[in-house]
Amino acid sequence: MEIEEVITYHIPKQDxxxxxxxxxxxxxxxxxxxxxxxRGCAWTARLLTHWEKEVEKFISTHASVDSLVHSFSRNQTSKEEKLVRPVIESIRKYFKSIEVANYKAPEGFVLVSSPELLDLILIINQIDLLTTENRPEAVSSHLVSLGNRIQDMIKALEQSYEHS
Known part of the structure; x- marks a missing residue:
């Protein structure tokens, strides 16, 4: 069996x-x-990911925590599984964060993190459509709406910082 690559991760303290x-x-x-x-312990498992090319994605998304705990537990005792479970959960969380950080939206799509930002994207899309339809009055009205929504978001953000 040939080794194609070796990858190392150092996961910082979390949870x-x-x-x-x-x-x-x-x-x-x-x-x-x-x-x-x-913490001075080591666990090894052979994982067959079948359809998934990246074991990180397999661990974070496809494999269940229970199956991973079972795979990595050396002697299958409840004490061992209790020790391994939070470690596996931490690894899954870290790998999921890497996926999210590296995710690229398909061309033509924009990722948004809140409903307010989604509203802005929708208004911008409407402006784009109205521009291509050569409707300057409608574009102007949507630009005003966009400006008002942005000002409302700024005020809400400032108020949230004042209350923190």
Whole structure:
């Protein structure tokens, strides 16, 4: 079995779980050997991800916490599983954050994080459509609406900072 790549992650402390190191050996075509080290303990499992090319995505999205805990527990005791579970959950959370940070929206789509921003995007799309239809009066009215919504968001943001 040939080793295609070795990936190392150093996951900082999060949710009361101290730092974790994860070592991933990609043997070939969805056949991964994953070693986790945490507070002087180490767990290794071979994960067959089948359809998923990235074991990180498999761990964060497709595999259940229970199946991962079972895979990594050395002796399948409840004490071992209790020790491994928060570590696995922390790794899943970290890998999910990497996915979100690296996610690129398909061309023509914009990612938004709040309903207020979605409203702005919709107004901008309407302005774009009205511009292509050569309707300057309607464009002008939507630009005023957009400006008002932005001012309302600024006021709300300022008020939230004052109350913090």
């Amino acid at each position: 009361d779980v101290s730092p974790i190191a994860v070592f991933i050996i990609n043997h070939d075509k969805g056949n991964f050997e994953v070693t986790i080290t945490h």
